[in-house]
Amino acid sequence: MREVRAASPADxxxxxxxxxxxxxxxxxxxxxxxxxxxxAAAGGRLDALDPVIVVVAGDHGVARQGVSAYPQEVTRQxxxxxxxxxxxxxxxxxxxxxxxxxxxxxxxxxxDDPSILDLRQGRGTTDFTAGPAMTRRQAEAALxxxxxxxxxxxxxxxxxxxxxxxxxxxxAAAAVAAALLECGPQMTCGRGTxxxxxxxxxxxxxxxxxLRLHRPDPGDPVGVLAAVGGFELAVLAGLAIGAASHEVPxxxxxxxxxxxxxxxxxxxxxxxxRLVASHRSPEPGHTLVxxxxxxxxxxxxxxxxxxxxxxxxxxxxxxSSLAILEEMATFAGAGVTDAGR
Amino acid sequence: MREVRAASPADxxxxxxxxxxxxxxxxxxxxxxxxxxxxAAAGGRLDALDPVIVVVAGDHGVARQGVSAYPQEVTRQxxxxxxxxxxxxxxxxxxxxxxxxxxxxxxxxxxDDPSILDLRQGRGTTDFTAGPAMTRRQAEAALxxxxxxxxxxxxxxxxxxxxxxxxxxxxAAAAVAAALLECGPQMTCGRGTxxxxxxxxxxxxxxxxxLRLHRPDPGDPVGVLAAVGGFELAVLAGLAIGAASHEVPxxxxxxxxxxxxxxxxxxxxxxxxRLVASHRSPEPGHTLVxxxxxxxxxxxxxxxxxxxxxxxxxxxxxxSSLAILEEMATFAGAGVTDAGR
Numbered sequence: 001m002r003e004v005r006a007a008s009p010a011d012x013x014x015x016x017x018x019x020x021x022x023x024x025x026x027x028x029x030x031x032x033x034x035x036x037x038x039x040a041a042a043g044g045r046l047d048a049l050d051p052v053i054v055v056v057a058g059d060h061g062v063a064r065q066g067v068s069a070y071p072q073e074v075t076r077q078x079x080x081x082x083x084x085x086x087x088x089x090x091x092x093x094x095x096x097x098x099x100x101x102x103x104x105x106x107x108x109x110x111x112d113d114p115s116i117l118d119l120r121q122g123r124g125t126t127d128f129t130a131g132p133a134m135t136r137r138q139a140e141a142a143l144x145x146x147x148x149x150x151x152x153x154x155x156x157x158x159x160x161x162x163x164x165x166x167x168x169x170x171x172a173a174a175a176v177a178a179a180l181l182e183c184g185p186q187m188t189c190g191r192g193t194x195x196x197x198x199x200x201x202x203x204x205x206x207x208x209x210x211l212r213l214h215r216p217d218p219g220d221p222v223g224v225l226a227a228v229g230g231f232e233l234a235v236l237a238g239l240a241i242g243a244a245s246h247e248v249p250x251x252x253x254x255x256x257x258x259x260x261x262x263x264x265x266x267x268x269x270x271x272x273x274r275l276v277a278s279h280r281s282p283e284p285g286h287t288l289v290x291x292x293x294x295x296x297x298x299x300x301x302x303x304x305x306x307x308x309x310x311x312x313x314x315x316x317x318x319x320s321s322l323a324i325l326e327e328m329a330t331f332a333g334a335g336v337t338d339a340g341r
Numbered sequence: 342m343r344e345v346r347a348a349s350p351a352d353x354x355x356x357x358x359x360x361x362x363x364x365x366x367x368x369x370x371x372x373x374x375x376x377x378x379x380x381a382a383a384g385g386r387l388d389a390l391d392p393v394i395v396v397v398a399g400d401h402g403v404a405r406q407g408v409s410a411y412p413q414e415v416t417r418q419x420x421x422x423x424x425x426x427x428x429x430x431x432x433x434x435x436x437x438x439x440x441x442x443x444x445x446x447x448x449x450x451x452x453d454d455p456s457i458l459d460l461r462q463g464r465g466t467t468d469f470t471a472g473p474a475m476t477r478r479q480a481e482a483a484l485x486x487x488x489x490x491x492x493x494x495x496x497x498x499x500x501x502x503x504x505x506x507x508x509x510x511x512x513a514a515a516a517v518a519a520a521l522l523e524c525g526p527q528m529t530c531g532r533g534t535x536x537x538x539x540x541x542x543x544x545x546x547x548x549x550x551x552l553r554l555h556r557p558d559p560g561d562p563v564g565v566l567a568a569v570g571g572f573e574l575a576v577l578a579g580l581a582i583g584a585a586s587h588e589v590p591x592x593x594x595x596x597x598x599x600x601x602x603x604x605x606x607x608x609x610x611x612x613x614x615r616l617v618a619s620h621r622s623p624e625p626g627h628t629l630v631x632x633x634x635x636x637x638x639x640x641x642x643x644x645x646x647x648x649x650x651x652x653x654x655x656x657x658x659x660x661s662s663l664a665i666l667e668e669m670a671t672f673a674g675a676g677v678t679d680a681g682r
Binding site for chain 2: 022023024025026028029030031032069070071073074077078080081084086087088091092094095096193194282298299300301302303304305309312313316317319320323324327328329333334335336337339
């Protein structure tokens with residue numbers, strides 16, 4: 001697997017010191033200062049920031065188990081909507097001044113639109129209650145495709161944000177997270193896009209069944225992705241590692257992209273120091289996964305749409321945090337009296 | 342006092358319905374949807390949005406009671422830094438694409454800079470432990486100056502955001518909030534820009550003393566502002582009422598601008614429906630004041646700088662929320678299957 005270098009502790013210290021020289025009481029910009037340090041230490045630079053949001057879509061065999069409030073064809077419809085430019089993430093990306101790259105990692109029926117990047121690994125995954133979601137070779141290919149895409153995007157854009165779409169993918173992510181964190185599926189399963197109590201109970205049972213069937217080794221993240229994951233999860237994991245290997249910040253969105261990042265971090269242990277958690281979703285598994293990655297999210301707006309919507313919303317805050325670091329006056333420069341705290 | 346019309350309940354309902362037709366599970370954008378409804382119902386329109394942040398500075402006689410970690414001359418230094426363009430709020434306003442208007446409402450020694458708007462009501466207020474902070478006539482003049490400035494700015498900018506600066510002003514705001522909310526000063530006094538335990542205890546005592554001396558009538562907000570307030574607080578209250586009377590959203594920042602808005606809301610009871618709370622500051626009084634205004638803040642980043650820094654950071658989120666409302670596709674328009682929830 002590609003090497004990811006950890007953000008340097010010396011850099012982090014120097015960045016903190018730089019913020020303490022700014023004309024404001026120490027720490028008075030709160031977590032905006034933490035964000036500035038994290039983004040800058042991860043390689044973010046204001047003048048190199050031309051963010052790209054990569055939305056990766058895939059279908060899930062497990063969707064036929066009734067684990068989503070929406071039918072499977074919605075994945076394809078939303079893929080078309082992303083290409084059309086008026087889905088939520090398109091609107092939010094425009095507002096954030098970010099480019100949007102739409103990837104088909106393997107929906108059942110492809111959308112005929114040249115703006116959609118074809119990284120298809122199959123016609124949706126296999127229902128993981130019947131067999132492995134994909135072969136190990138498919139999982140490796142999806143990871144590799146993500147890595148290669150990151151190689152194309154990372155340096156030019158200076159920051160890569162992750163989004164996803166796929167009916168059933170919060171079930172796959174719940175299974176991956178439960179396997180990697182070695183916890184019960186009731187800890188990682190949530191209502192997704194709107195399950196009722198019966199639907200949530202079914203989702204937990206389905207994930208239990210998949211984990212019982214495959215018993216994936218938590219020490220083998222590729223095996224976990226192959227057994228119960230999804231094409232978009234594996235592509236996102238590859239993207240995260242690839243972008244971080246070029247020393248640019250990687251912004252994760254909600255539960256699904258964060259779980260992809262968790263799998264990636266098991267392959268590249270220094271990855272978390274290059275990650276920015278954009279927001280906290282109400283999915284119970286999200287808080288667990290962020291905790292495992294050691295990340296504190298910037299926004300907490302109860303958003304549970306996915307698509308990269310939270311990541312897009314966070315981009316102006318990221319830019320502003322870097323601007324504070326790079327453009328704000330110091331006590332010495334501005335002739336302002338420092339209380340020395 | 343100028344009339345402020347409440348945002349229309351029928352508009353609010355229609356806006357909610359419009360969001361429910363968008364290609365996303367109902368409510369899945371969480372509080373971004375609440376924000377969109379609030380801003381649009383308050384009069385916010387994407388194409389009319391050219392936000393202005395008004396930073397109002399004033400000095401406080403009570404500063405000599407040792408209630409701040411910084412000396413009084415810092416107010417003037419920061420006023421000069423705002424005019425210079427590299428204080429925190431300047432950097433953040435640029436990032437948000439917002440204009441910045443810097444107002445001197447009465448610092449001790451004015452800054453000689455033509456870019457600073459002169460709304461001076463005096464050379465700092467009187468120490469309210471010795472006498473009223475200002476005369477009733479000064480308080481009315483400051484309110485009127487804020488109203489007039491809003492008349493100039495509101496329609497052209499489509500949104501007005503409030504910021505402030507003034508050594509000692511969290512003490513004045515704590516006194517105003519305690520008087521209006523009829524609670525003890527220990528509920529509204531916080532560490533401001535960095536008081537230690539002894540400093541905080543002194544601040545509580547100073548506010549107690551001021552309230553005991555003047556016994557301001559909570560039913561008379563102008564009297565409260567005159568007794569224990571500040572020039573910038575009164576100008577901000579006038580700005581809020583004036584902007585809301587033109588039916589544009591008013592974005593409040595931290596404890597001080599929120600307390601000014603609370604005083605304004607006692608004069609114009611429909612005002613809160615035109616307000617947006619940008620962030621929650623760690624000042625304990627801020628949560629009380631926001632609660633009294635019925636507002637839920639968008640950001641919660643532990644920021645306690647003031648200047649309008651939180652309001653500036655919130656502006657891209659406000660713009661994005663309106664873009665979701667105005668630009669995002671509907672289920673019908675996009676041909677996406679709606680699960681009907």
